[in-house]
Amino acid sequence: MIGYVGFVMKFIVIAIIYIILFRIIKIMYLDLRGIKDRKDVKSFALEVQDAPDSLELSKGSVFPLHTVTNIGRKDDNHIIINDPFISANHATLFIEKGRLFIKDLESTNGTYLNGNKIYDVEEISDGDVIEIGRIIFKVIG
Amino acid sequence: MKKEEKTILKSIYLVTLLMFFQLSISFGKFDFLPIILGFSSCILIVSSYFIISHFFPRGDKYLLILSSFITQFGLVMIYRLNSQNPIRTVKQISFFTIGIAVYMFLVIFLPEIKKFERLRYVYIIITILLLSSTLILGREIKGSKNWIKIGSFNMQPSEIAKLFLILYFASSIKYIKNYYDALKESIPVFISIGLLVLEKDLGAGLIFFGIYITMLYIGTSNFKYILSAVIIFLFGGIASYFIFPHVKVRVDIWLNPFAYKTGKGYQICQSLFAIAQGGLFGTGLGLGYPQFIPEVHNDFIFSAICEEFGLLGASALILLYILLVYRGLRTAIYATDDYSRLVAVGISSMLAFQIFVVIGGVTKMIPMTGITLPFVSYGGSSMLLNFISLGVLQKISESGWEGHE
Numbered sequence: 001m002i003g004y005v006g007f008v009m010k011f012i013v014i015a016i017i018y019i020i021l022f023r024i025i026k027i028m029y030l031d032l033r034g035i036k037d038r039k040d041v042k043s044f045a046l047e048v049q050d051a052p053d054s055l056e057l058s059k060g061s062v063f064p065l066h067t068v069t070n071i072g073r074k075d076d077n078h079i080i081i082n083d084p085f086i087s088a089n090h091a092t093l094f095i096e097k098g099r100l101f102i103k104d105l106e107s108t109n110g111t112y113l114n115g116n117k118i119y120d121v122e123e124i125s126d127g128d129v130i131e132i133g134r135i136i137f138k139v140i141g
Numbered sequence: 142m143k144k145e146e147k148t149i150l151k152s153i154y155l156v157t158l159l160m161f162f163q164l165s166i167s168f169g170k171f172d173f174l175p176i177i178l179g180f181s182s183c184i185l186i187v188s189s190y191f192i193i194s195h196f197f198p199r200g201d202k203y204l205l206i207l208s209s210f211i212t213q214f215g216l217v218m219i220y221r222l223n224s225q226n227p228i229r230t231v232k233q234i235s236f237f238t239i240g241i242a243v244y245m246f247l248v249i250f251l252p253e254i255k256k257f258e259r260l261r262y263v264y265i266i267i268t269i270l271l272l273s274s275t276l277i278l279g280r281e282i283k284g285s286k287n288w289i290k291i292g293s294f295n296m297q298p299s300e301i302a303k304l305f306l307i308l309y310f311a312s313s314i315k316y317i318k319n320y321y322d323a324l325k326e327s328i329p330v331f332i333s334i335g336l337l338v339l340e341k342d343l344g345a346g347l348i349f350f351g352i353y354i355t356m357l358y359i360g361t362s363n364f365k366y367i368l369s370a371v372i373i374f375l376f377g378g379i380a381s382y383f384i385f386p387h388v389k390v391r392v393d394i395w396l397n398p399f400a401y402k403t404g405k406g407y408q409i410c411q412s413l414f415a416i417a418q419g420g421l422f423g424t425g426l427g428l429g430y431p432q433f434i435p436e437v438h439n440d441f442i443f444s445a446i447c448e449e450f451g452l453l454g455a456s457a458l459i460l461l462y463i464l465l466v467y468r469g470l471r472t473a474i475y476a477t478d479d480y481s482r483l484v485a486v487g488i489s490s491m492l493a494f495q496i497f498v499v500i501g502g503v504t505k506m507i508p509m510t511g512i513t514l515p516f517v518s519y520g521g522s523s524m525l526l527n528f529i530s531l532g533v534l535q536k537i538s539e540s541g542w543e544g545h546e
Contacts, residue, residue, distance in 0.1 A: 009163045010425040014450065016156040017457045020210070023149050024203065024464060 044100045044126075044141040046079075046093075051135045055083055062140070065100065069093045071132060072105075085109055085133035093124075100124050100141065109133055143194065146202055150190060153210050154183045160217045160426060167427030168224055175220055178234060182216055185209075189241045193535075197248055200539035201472060204531055205244075207465045208516055212237055212524075214458055215517035218445055221427055222438045229438060229519055236521045240528030247532030254481040254537050257308060264309035265329045271298040271305070272336040296522040299337060299345040304530055306333060307352060307487030311480055314360035323366050327353070331373070338377075341387050344498050344510030350374055351494030352487055359486050395508035408435050412444040412503050423451030438519040440511050444503050458517075459500065466493045472534050475541035485537050488530045 044065040051057040063069070063079050070077040072089040087107035094101055104111040104118045111118045112131035124130070126141040161179030165172045186209045193205055216237065220230040275298055278289055288295050313326040330353045337346035350370075358367050381388045390405060398406040398413070411434040418429060431437050431445035447455045469489030476482040492515055499514045501507040513523040 006163060006167055006425040006428050009159065010423055010450070013156060013159055013163070013426070014422065014453050014457070016152055016159070017454065020149055020152045020156065021457055021460055021464075023145065023152070024207070027145055027149075028203075028464065028467070 044093075044095065044139060046130070046137040047140050049129065049136040049138045052083075055081065055135070057081070057135065063137075065093055065095065067095050070105075081133070081135060083133050083135070086135075090132055091118075100139070102130065107132075146190075146194070146206065149206060150186065153186070153206070153213070157183055157213045157217070160213070161220070163426045164217065164221055164224070172224075174227055178216065178220060178230060182213060182234060182237065185238060185241060189245065192245060193248070197535075197539055200248070200535050201468055203468050204465070204472075204535055204538070207461055207468065208527070208531055209241075211458065211461050211465070211516040214446060215442065215514075215519075217426070218442055218449075218517070219438050219519050221449070222431060222442075222445060224427075232521070233519055233524070236524040239521075240524050243525060244528045244532040244535070247529065248535050248539070251532065251536045253540055254484055254533065255478045258312045258480045261309050261312040264305045264312075268302045268305040268309060268333055269329065269336070271302040272333055272340070274298055275340055276336070297520075299340075299342055300522045300526040302333065303345070303348065303352065303491055304488075304526060304533075306330065306349060307356070307484060307491065310353060310356050311360075311483035311487055314356065314483060315479065317357075317361055317366075320365070323357070323361070327357075327370070334377075338381055338385065338388075341385075342511075343388065343391065343508075344502070344512035347498050347510060348491060348494045348512065351497075352491050355490035355494075356483055356487050360483055391508045391510070395505065398505060408441065409503070409505060409509055411435070412441050413505060415444045415448040416504065419448040419451045419455075421452050423447075423449050423454055425449065436511075439513065440499065440509075440518065441503050442518050443500055443514055446517075459496075462492070462496045462515075466496075469534055472538040472541060476537050477541055481537045481540070485534055488534055491530065492527075 046063045046065060048057050048059055048061050048063075050059065066078065069079060070089060070092045071079045071081065071086075072091075073080065073082060073086050074088040077089065087105070087109070089105045090107040091105055091111045092103050094103070100123065101121050102111065102113065102118060102124050103121045113122055113124060114129055115131075124139050126139055128139045130137045130139065158176075158179045161175040165175040189205060189209070190202070193200065194202055216230065216233060219233050220227060223229045275289055289298055310326075310330065317323045317326055330349065334346045334349050337343070337349065354367055354370050357370065358364075378388075382392060383389070394401055394406045394409060398409045400406065402410045415429070415431050415434055418424065423429070426449050429445070429448040431448050434441045434444055437445050443455070443458075446458060450457075466489050469485060469492065473482045473485035473489065476485055495512060495515050498507065498510055499512055499518075502509040502512075513520050515527045516524070
């Protein structure tokens, strides 16, 4: 009797152990895939295409964009450009669900996207040209 | 994620209680003690998981889940092997309790691991003192002079020395710029390994070398250092085969255990018979004859698990260990600074090499060396050290997660 119970129980115990293992491995697999997905999130950057020589902004230098990136003359911006043509808080770029947007912060000289002045929020993508003051940025993503 | 963790934990309680229930009926009469033991260890897991997930939700919970599940195998097996005299099981479950308590204590009170970096000479002095203390104060148990008796408590200093060696080597790797530096920083490690060989504690020496080489490679990613370390180790190994008789005996038994089957090779022969007896599904808990293996509750507990849980149960245990090591290395990847990263790598490689040396030893893949299987074998200092290292890992994983979520 005891031998019989033991015989049946050993299969049950091994089965449950493997179910636990399977569950743990499944979660770890999801976790690994999560890490990969996180790296796949699209990232954007701004490349300086043209700037006056007096500003110490060399052509081709790249600014990586965060979830929110502010551009302006004041020290609390992410990208600080000390140029009289740029307002204290000039424009902001933000990433939402993998899409990049630009918003003009009512700057004096305005922000231009592909030559057109921005009045409200506009979506931008790879290859667009942004003009802020005397500086021309190209969006790379 | 939390829901899944709870389902996994529930299945772990179920399987623990089932195993203990099976033990309570398998020796002819119904016994209440295994059921009490099963419930108390489940309560221990419940409370520790509650504290960890409630107050430290950022850390890696699977370190605790996996290690406590592995410990259950050990508790069940130790009870089964000493069913007539359950004092060992009660002792082991109290070590498990103390281990969990120390683990909690470390998670709560340990400062950031990177603050430990400055004291590197202290660690190496402690390591060498611990290892040499057994040469003076130690007494010989089962052929190895690696035990110290404090009151009625026997402890193995080499267990604790491992952790200090990891702390030392993690801080000294950044000083390695060229070949000369590598040699200079490695001298204390080689002194420690030499002391271990003198104490006839070959398994610990092998583990020390494994930890050292893994950390060296991950810290410097220079293959040249590894190659020279392996060459030095090989020369040392061949030399010690000819100089020390106990090394020669171990290797001879490994090459042909059946030639010594009534004498020195008796233990490993019985272990091989037990593993063969288990087959695919095992004999069933309490239905095999693992008591024929000498020292089965200690170094050879894996053979008993092979016999009673079969190939499937034993490979499940190995998979659990692999997952635990993987979690440790994952902690290293997420760690914020190099020092904690190297400490996490060291601890994971310590676990990995320990498992490899024990399981390889009892299955006659490498020469047998007497060390304990982490979390499973009977023994206070080994259980305590494993939970201390787990607490350090948990602490690293917790501070590592801050930047990510």
